[in-house]
Amino acid sequence: MCNSTTNSTTNNCKEDILQGLAYSAVFLLGFLVNAAALRAFxxxxxxxxxxxxxxxxLVIADTVLILFIPLRIYDAFYCLHPNEFCTFLIFLHYINMYVSIMITTAISVHRYLVIRFPLQARSWRKKKETACAVCLVFWGLLVTICAIFRENNDPKKLWKCYERCKDNQLDPKLIVILVSLGFLAPLLIIVFCSSHIICILLKVGDKSEEKKSTIGIVTANMIVFIVCYTPIHIAFIVNYFEKVPENWQSKYLPAHVYLLVAEWIASTNCCFDSIGYYFLLKQFYF
Incomplete structure (x- = not known):
């Protein structure tokens, strides 16, 4: 149960103007690039x-995340009272974030296999059916995990609509799943696939601008993934081990501030996905 009071929550709401402005910028840019991507499809x-x-x-996951950001902006300025809808918003945010991570990983694997085994790739059958099945598995798996760990974001454990009480930590089993399967495994796969794609293309004698552009895009996508998603998973671990003082409601704990900043950094990925993979797709025709 939260130890914060209504007055302390209200006072903290007044200090969230910067957070509201930060998410406003993400919403405006993300809405434009994802709307353009959907229009192209x-x-x-x-x-x-x-x-x-x-x-x-990938675009659907990013677009859904973008469409619900205005509620987070509203919460930053006016404070939504913690309720069941807030629990839904939190899980919706993380479902779409991790679907984006998983699909980005699938695209990296797909691109690596096509470049590493070009002849075999042309003879593969039911590629579209496989892609649909993979995406459905990702969505279903994440919804299931959220259902299993629903109590972690019960309204009674929320300090504000989008923020958990500092004295109620996430279930350690959930942290292990998010950090290991949700981030570290995809990170290793993406780094492996991207680095091998770059090495394969560098060995090709062709010095065309298309090859240079492709290498640049693959490198940029890998760097964006690392920059956007590393901070928030470090924050999950740091917040779990941070000691919470008795009068925590009157303070902004360093680890909690870092978590808020890390969440914002992670949300910016929805602006880069559509841009990066749109240009990457232009380089290949599989």
């Missing part, structure tokens, strides 16, 4: 490939 007339299916799911 709607207007597409060429036959769909498995890559398009992965990218569409």
């Amino acid at each position: 709607i207007a597409k007339r060429d036959p769909w490939t498995d890559t398009h299916i992965y990218m569409l799911n």
Whole structure:
């Protein structure tokens, strides 16, 4: 149960103007780039490939996250009272974030296999069906995990609509799942696939601008993934081990401030996904 009081919550709401402005910037930029990406998919007339299916799911995940950011902005300025809807918003945010992580990983694996085994890739069958199945598994798995650990974000454990009570830590089993399976495993796969793609392309004698552009985009996507998602997973661990003083409601704990900043950094990824993978798709025609 939260130890904070209504007055302390109200006072802290007044100090969240910066957070509201930060998420406003993410919303404006993210809305524009994801709307453009969705429009491109709607207007597409060429036959769909498995890559398009992965990218569409990525855009959907990012768009859903973007569409609910205005509620977080409203909460920063006016404070939404913690309730069941807040629990839904928190899980929706994390479902879409981790779907984005998983699909980004799937795209990296797909790209690596196509470049590493080009002849075999052309003979693969049911690629689109496989892509659809993979995406459905990702969505279903994350919804299931949220259902299992629903109590972690019960309204009674929320300090504000988007913030947990500092004296109620996440279930350590959930932290292990999020950090190991939700971040470290995808990170290792993306770094492996991206570095091998770059090495393979560098060995090709072709010095065209297309090859240089592709290497640049693959490198940029890998760096963006690391920069956007590393801080928040470090924050999960740091917050779990931080000691909470008795009068925590009157203080901004360093680890908690870091978590808020890390969450914002992670949310900016929805602005980069559509841009990066749109140009990457332009380089290949599989």
